[in-house]
Amino acid sequence: MKIVAAKVIVCSPGRNFVTLKIETDQGVYGIGDATLNGRELAVVSYLEDHVIPCLIGMDPQRIEDIWQYFYRGAYWRRGPVTMRAIAAVDVALWDIKAKLADMPLYQLLGGRSRDGVMVYGHANGSDIAETVEAVGNYIDLGYKAIRAQTGVPGIKDAYGVGRGKLYYEPADADLPSVTGWDTAKALNYVPRLFETLRDTYGYDHHLLHDGHHRYTPNEAAILGKALEPFRLFWFEDCTPAENQEAFRHVRQHTTTPLAVGEIFNTVWDARELIQNQLIDYIRATIVGAGGLTHLRRLADLASLYQIRTGCHGATDLSPVTMGTALHFDTWVPNFGIQEYMRHTEETDAVFPHDYRFEKGELFCGETPGHGVDIDEALAAKYPYKRAYLPVARLNDGTMWNW
Numbered sequence: 159m160k161i162v163a164a165k166v167i168v169c170s171p172g173r174n175f176v177t178l179k180i181e182t183d184q185g186v187y188g189i190g191d192a193t194l195n196g197r198e199l200a201v202v203s204y205l206e207d208h209v210i211p212c213l214i215g216m217d218p219q220r221i222e223d224i225w226q227y228f229y230r231g232a233y234w235r236r237g238p239v240t241m242r243a244i245a246a247v248d249v250a251l252w253d254i255k256a257k258l259a260d261m262p263l264y265q266l267l268g269g270r271s272r273d274g275v276m277v278y279g280h281a282n283g284s285d286i287a288e289t290v291e292a293v294g295n296y297i298d299l300g301y302k303a304i305r306a307q308t309g310v311p312g313i314k315d316a317y318g319v320g321r322g323k324l325y326y327e328p329a330d331a332d333l334p335s336v337t338g339w340d341t342a343k344a345l346n347y348v349p350r351l352f353e354t355l356r357d358t359y360g361y362d363h364h365l366l367h368d369g370h371h372r373y374t375p376n377e378a379a380i381l382g383k384a385l386e387p388f389r390l391f392w393f394e395d396c397t398p399a400e401n402q403e404a405f406r407h408v409r410q411h412t413t414t415p416l417a418v419g420e421i422f423n424t425v426w427d428a429r430e431l432i433q434n435q436l437i438d439y440i441r442a443t444i445v446g447a448g449g450l451t452h453l454r455r456l457a458d459l460a461s462l463y464q465i466r467t468g469c470h471g472a473t474d475l476s477p478v479t480m481g482t483a484l485h486f487d488t489w490v491p492n493f494g495i496q497e498y499m500r501h502t503e504e505t506d507a508v509f510p511h512d513y514r515f516e517k518g519e520l521f522c523g524e525t526p527g528h529g530v531d532i533d534e535a536l537a538a539k540y541p542y543k544r545a546y547l548p549v550a551r552l553n554d555g556t557m558w559n560w
């Protein structure tokens with residue numbers, strides 16, 4: 159069996175997506191996601207100029223060998239561009255293999271470990287009152303777990319506060335918009351949000367919060383400690399993780415569960431965090447961390463230390479990644495939770511899929527493969543549109559982490 163063609167499809171049905179389609183000499187094809195928010199065209203070039211020429215003629219059934227070929231074979235290892243390109247190939251090949259086996263993907267991974275996959279939605283508002291109301295809306299929609307982010311008085315366009323109620327899209331400008339940050343203000347305000355949420359809705363729902371890499375280890379420790387009475391499911395990206403050792407300080411000072419990893423590309427980004435049990439949830443996902451082949455290894459390492467998965471699932475991960483993640487989540491023994499930011503109707507139409515939301519859970523379908531396709535004719539109606547994530551500056555102008 160041979161790969162006879164592969165192409166990259168770039169489309170922007172409300173936001174940009176990069177999709178790889180691999181075709182075989184037996185008529186079976188596979189689809190993979192290669193979207194890298196704000197740097198999309200770098201991955202397009204990587205795939206078109208450097209991966210596809212090697213792929214043609216390869217046997218698509220040799221997933222592991224092809225993964226190693228592109229990982230070891232590039233000589234230059236890791237990084238978001240390389241690992242997204244590898245992920246796109248890997249997911250398309252798993253899609254092909256599952257279609258050939260006439261099985262939904264989770265069956266090939268080892269079968270079902272659970273019926274549905276608990277997800278968390280994103281509630282946000284410009285202040286505490288608005289955010290509390292938004293959390294109430296998610297509870298009404300049946301969510302069991304909700305991430306809460308609030309605007310903070312004195313901070314310009316704080317991370318996580320969207321313009322709409324259900325859809326949130328941070329990559330919103332032709333050039334990066336400039337937002338603000340003030341740690342002292344956030345440290346005073348955020349605990350009050352969670353206190354009000356628990357006073358209003360009690361303790362029956364899981365609540366989550368994202369620090370989005372903006373606190374120092376000691377500030378993260380202060381916030382984690384302040385949030386302890388409100389029993390968070392997790393405090394995410396409490397501090398940047400390039401220095402994995404930084405989490406030791408946070409860990410020593412708070413029992414609030416810690417989650418990290420949406421920007422990780424390989425198991426090496428998380429090895430110390432996992433082996434020293436400095437985190438509770440690993441947020442790496444299919445498209446970010448080299449596809450199913452690599453994420454599976456990362457999850458297995460995490461399981462040795464009772465660390466559970468919590469795959470990144472923002473809107474910049476296409477329905478192809480969401481569909482594949484749901485098969486992974488349905489199988490993975492140490493599953494924790496799945497992030498679920500809804501895509502717009504335009505995006506859902508371009509990527510027909512068989513997963514569905516019901517009572518706070520997502521369910522993957524039974525279609526052979528990962529269950530997500532691309533409508534190429536429709537995709538062609540939405541050409542690429544440059545869009546950047548915002549940047550952040552402190553009040554004195556210093557660049558900070560958005």
Ligand SMILES: O=C(O)[C@@H](O)[C@@H](O)[C@H](O)[C@H](O)CO
Binds near residue numbers: 328420470472474
């Ligand atoms: O937890 C999350 O989903 C966020 O941190 C993301 O919204 C992140 O900002 C985007 O994926 C960036 O592209």
Ligand SMILES: [Mg+2]
Binds near residue numbers: 368370395420
């Ligand atoms: Mg995050």
